[in-house]
Amino acid sequence: MDEFIQEFLIEGGELLDQLDRDFVEFEKNPNSKELVARIFRAVHTLKGTGGTIGLKKLESVNHVGESILSRMREGKLNVNAEITSALLRMIDVDRQLLAAVERTGEEGDMDLTEVIQSLTDILTAHDRVNKAASDEVQKTHAANLDLTGNILVQQQAVEPDAVANAVKSQCKDGPHRTDEILAASAEIQKQVVQDALPAQSESREDSISSNIRVDVNLLEKVMNLVGELVLARNQILQFTSTQKDPAFLNTAQRLNLITTELQEGVMKTRMQPIGNVWNKFPRIVRDLSNATGKSVRLEMEGSQTELDKTIIEAIKDPLTHIVRNSLDHGIEKPAEREAAGKPRQGLLFLRAFHEGGQVNIEISDDGAGLDLNAIKEKAIERGIVPSQQAANMSDRAIGNLIFMAGFSTAKQVTNISGRGVGMDVVRTNIEKIGGTVDVSSVRGRGTTLKIKIPLTLAIIPALIVTTGGERFAIPQVNLVELVRLEGKAAETGIESIQEASVYRLRGTLLPVIHLTRELKLARPVQGNHDSAINIVVLQADSRQFGLVVDGINDTEEIVVKPLSKQLRTVSCFAGATIMGDGKVALILDILGLAQRASLAGDSAGHRAEAKSGELVEEAEQRESWLLFRVGDRGKLAVPLSMVSRLEEFDSKSIERSGNRQVVQYRGEIMPLVSIADALQMANPAAREGSLQVVVHTAGGSSVGLIVDEILDIVDQHVSITREAENRHLLGSAVIQQHVTDLLNVPELISSITGNGGIA
Amino acid sequence: MSANQQQFCTFFIKGLLFGVEVETVQEVIRRLDMTRVPLAPDVVAGLINLRGQIVTAIDLRRRLGVPDRLDSELPMNVVVRTADGAVSLLVDEIGDVVEVEDKDFEVAPDTLSKTSRELIRGVYKLNKELLLVLNTQRSVNIGVPGGPETN
Numbered sequence: 001m002d003e004f005i006q007e008f009l010i011e012g013g014e015l016l017d018q019l020d021r022d023f024v025e026f027e028k029n030p031n032s033k034e035l036v037a038r039i040f041r042a043v044h045t046l047k048g049t050g051g052t053i054g055l056k057k058l059e060s061v062n063h064v065g066e067s068i069l070s071r072m073r074e075g076k077l078n079v080n081a082e083i084t085s086a087l088l089r090m091i092d093v094d095r096q097l098l099a100a101v102e103r104t105g106e107e108g109d110m111d112l113t114e115v116i117q118s119l120t121d122i123l124t125a126h127d128r129v130n131k132a133a134s135d136e137v138q139k140t141h142a143a144n145l146d147l148t149g150n151i152l153v154q155q156q157a158v159e160p161d162a163v164a165n166a167v168k169s170q171c172k173d174g175p176h177r178t179d180e181i182l183a184a185s186a187e188i189q190k191q192v193v194q195d196a197l198p199a200q201s202e203s204r205e206d207s208i209s210s211n212i213r214v215d216v217n218l219l220e221k222v223m224n225l226v227g228e229l230v231l232a233r234n235q236i237l238q239f240t241s242t243q244k245d246p247a248f249l250n251t252a253q254r255l256n257l258i259t260t261e262l263q264e265g266v267m268k269t270r271m272q273p274i275g276n277v278w279n280k281f282p283r284i285v286r287d288l289s290n291a292t293g294k295s296v297r298l299e300m301e302g303s304q305t306e307l308d309k310t311i312i313e314a315i316k317d318p319l320t321h322i323v324r325n326s327l328d329h330g331i332e333k334p335a336e337r338e339a340a341g342k343p344r345q346g347l348l349f350l351r352a353f354h355e356g357g358q359v360n361i362e363i364s365d366d367g368a369g370l371d372l373n374a375i376k377e378k379a380i381e382r383g384i385v386p387s388q389q390a391a392n393m394s395d396r397a398i399g400n401l402i403f404m405a406g407f408s409t410a411k412q413v414t415n416i417s418g419r420g421v422g423m424d425v426v427r428t429n430i431e432k433i434g435g436t437v438d439v440s441s442v443r444g445r446g447t448t449l450k451i452k453i454p455l456t457l458a459i460i461p462a463l464i465v466t467t468g469g470e471r472f473a474i475p476q477v478n479l480v481e482l483v484r485l486e487g488k489a490a491e492t493g494i495e496s497i498q499e500a501s502v503y504r505l506r507g508t509l510l511p512v513i514h515l516t517r518e519l520k521l522a523r524p525v526q527g528n529h530d531s532a533i534n535i536v537v538l539q540a541d542s543r544q545f546g547l548v549v550d551g552i553n554d555t556e557e558i559v560v561k562p563l564s565k566q567l568r569t570v571s572c573f574a575g576a577t578i579m580g581d582g583k584v585a586l587i588l589d590i591l592g593l594a595q596r597a598s599l600a601g602d603s604a605g606h607r608a609e610a611k612s613g614e615l616v617e618e619a620e621q622r623e624s625w626l627l628f629r630v631g632d633r634g635k636l637a638v639p640l641s642m643v644s645r646l647e648e649f650d651s652k653s654i655e656r657s658g659n660r661q662v663v664q665y666r667g668e669i670m671p672l673v674s675i676a677d678a679l680q681m682a683n684p685a686a687r688e689g690s691l692q693v694v695v696h697t698a699g700g701s702s703v704g705l706i707v708d709e710i711l712d713i714v715d716q717h718v719s720i721t722r723e724a725e726n727r728h729l730l731g732s733a734v735i736q737q738h739v740t741d742l743l744n745v746p747e748l749i750s751s752i753t754g755n756g757g758i759a
Numbered sequence: 760m761s762a763n764q765q766q767f768c769t770f771f772i773k774g775l776l777f778g779v780e781v782e783t784v785q786e787v788i789r790r791l792d793m794t795r796v797p798l799a800p801d802v803v804a805g806l807i808n809l810r811g812q813i814v815t816a817i818d819l820r821r822r823l824g825v826p827d828r829l830d831s832e833l834p835m836n837v838v839v840r841t842a843d844g845a846v847s848l849l850v851d852e853i854g855d856v857v858e859v860e861d862k863d864f865e866v867a868p869d870t871l872s873k874t875s876r877e878l879i880r881g882v883y884k885l886n887k888e889l890l891l892v893l894n895t896q897r898s899v900n901i902g903v904p905g906g907p908e909t910n
Contacts, residue, residue, distance in 0.1 A: 470794070520798065564813075564846065566800070566803055566846075566901050567803065567815060569800075573796070583792050586796065
């Protein structure tokens with residue numbers, strides 16, 4: 001394609017984006033001379049340049065728009081919603097034309113009659129009112145040409161009248177330059193005009209000279225080369241440890257510094273302000289508010305926050321979707337808002353800021369908030385969560401159900417959103433770039449979505465670990481903490497409940513997986529290996545888990561390289577990188593690993609059947625259950641989600657408060673409930689020595705359930721097969737081929753907190 | 760080289776002479792450090808660092824379903840260009856570049872095993888031996904539908 005056209009397409013795209021923003025601003029601020037002048041100039045450029053390179057349609061449609069704008073600029077035509085809409089439509093047409101040119105090199109056969117007609121109607125309606133229409137052409141012409149004159153006036157070198165006269169004669173005599181006419185009429189010394197001209201070109205080129213356009217592919221290439229340089233630098237640095245030559249060490253040091261700076265510099269070239277995405281929101285908000293009859297104010301904070309280009313691209317659609325959703329479902333109609341005692345105009349607030357190497361984006365509205373009950377019902381109805389699990393879910397967990405596939409609670413499907421695809425795609429897209437999204441909402445007050453995304457994907461800090469004789473990189477974003485168990489703790493620290501391993505991290509049960517086992521790597525030869533256990537505590541989704549590795553090496557900046565097609569099916573790896581010694585190391589995909597080990601999230605869930613070593617490929621909803629025994633009454637189970645900790649207390653530490661059993665626990669008094677008593681079992685086993693207690697925490701306070709023996713944790717879909725015989729039970733189900741009673745924990749707890757406790 | 764002639768880069772796998780079109784071969788490298796990929800299909804021998812580019816190595820012995828090399832026998836890397844980027848094929852030994860004529864070509868005989876027939880496009884009858892033409896693209900198509908199973 002012609003280089004000029006290519007350049008015009010880029011420039012035109014920018015002009016159109018700017019126009020979108022300016023128009024919305026202008027509607028709020030119809031008296032701003034500056035804005036209308038800017039809009040006029042942009043449309044003028046589109047028309048002029050478009051015409052020059054042969055885009056006749058573009059020229060003709062913008063010509064009419066320009067005429068309207070020129071009247072507006074002179075204050076003869078007042079802006080109203082109709083005019084703005086017509087002009088915005090013109091911009092949409094411009095965009096389509098440019099897109100067609102980009103695709104095919106031609107403007108295509110788009111029918112412009114309608115849009116031109118609507119613009120012309122505005123113009124003729126105005127001109128009919130305004131009889132002085134014949135002057136317009138000349139004045140418009142004059143306005144185009146008086147730039148030199150303006151500068152001269154500003155410098156007080158000539159009187160405005162003189163310029164006006166000169167422009168008039170310019171219009172009459174044809175294309176003479178303003179300066180020549182002024183000089184000729186001896187209003188002004190030639191020298192002064194000469195001085196004014198540089199000022200004119202300066203003001204035009206100010207913004208141009210400090211920026212250049214660079215091909216993104218070239219930047220990518222430079223970025224890759226810098227990645228290679230970083231690797232070569234790492235290799236050299238490793239080499240320096242065995243060298244003593246001071247000259248070499250100095251050079252290596254310098255290389256190190258320069259490479260780091262170069263890397264930072266190149267990374268910066270890829271950084272773009274998030275405003276580049278946000279800029280289109282004023283227009284979207286305007287159009288949507290008009291379409292839905294709502295009144296919405298858009299506020300943005302931190303639009304200068306910078307992000308890597310690839311990430312900007314990736315969040316564009318999710319963000320747009322969230323904004324549309326907020327407008328469509330979140331913010332109410334003015335009448336409803338008034339009835340709820342809120343201002344008629346809704347607020348949509350976008351905020352972005354850097355925090356801890358990540359970018360936080362918050363999208364909040366002051367609308368109706370999420371209807372948690374409706375969400376819960378819908379989730380049960382759609383089979384997204386089993387009903388007994390839903391009953392125990394926290395508000396936050398319920399809110400986050402909107403990100404599940406196939407979910408939409410909008411009472412009415414509109415053409416804006418609400419088709420049940422969307423929020424799950426939003427989450428998938430954000431997670432794809434290593435980000436997280438979370439929703440919080442107060443009914444009647446509004447909803448806030450919080451998105452956290454990494455700054456860049458190309459070079460990331462990572463923790464290097466060794467296991468089974470291989471090295472692996474763990475992205476730092478997933479890392480929570482490192483735990484090292486030595487001596488006796490190493491032998492007993494990790495407890496196993498059948499096949500599942502857990503570690504008590506500050507009292508909370510942390511599921512643990514062994515990387516060597518998970519990746520089916522051969523155990524390294526034991527012997528000189530120390531017996532300490534390294535647990536890397538990781539965050540995947542909203543769940544934490546521990547990863548046992550043989551050794552922890554170091555943190556390093558690594559260059560992420562994608563895996564080839566042959567390895568895409570292996571879900572445990574996010575990519576590969578080249579280490580300082582030139583060897584390749586795999587980057588662990590923590591989410592994939594957790595999913596493989598059946599740990600991810602509150603919802604996802606399949607678990608490797610340890611015996612067969614095969615994955616159970618069921619997307620079916622499962623829940624983890626804690627199995628325990630009380631007296632001789634068979635097995636009992638509670639959902640693991642209701643268990644915050646497992647504790648052991650000396651029976652001597654049990655005290656009585658009123659008619660209640662209590663124990664001092666973490667600085668507080670925790671009531672204890674004997675399940676044997678609650679179920680009115682005939683012969684509760686005599687309790688001596690230590691007591692096994694299942695701690696349940698709800699609403700900030702804890703209750704301990706006394707059991708006789710903790711048996712197992714199972715992951716299973718449970719369906720209740722027999723009705724409850726006791727109000728403290730939900731019913732019975734078959735778990736692991738055994739009939740198991742399911743404990744109704746909320747009921748049990750409320751019975752003690754409600755009526756003063758059980759004896 | 761006339762129109763009905765072609766050049767093949769040849770190599771040996773368990774005594775058999777194989778060839779791939781010279782144009783598809785990027786380079787031949789003796790030995791490189793290999794990083795194993797746990798849980799990957801077993802035809803994937805690992806990843807190699809080819810001057811900063813990470814390349815997947817596929818063991819042609821396993822791909823063709825013939826017994827593994829002994830540990831003492833070090834493979835050679837034949838790096839080929841495919842539609843999805845460079846891939847290294849592990850072979851026993853490198854042979855010469857040979858020039859063949861179209862008239863000597865025949866399709867693979869039916870008596871070959873199913874896997875071999877799938878991967879061998881045909882045979883050139885050379886003076887002393889047979890040159891088996893490898894279907895490079897199919898050889899590297901694994902981990903996708905139609906390829907060998909992943910575990």
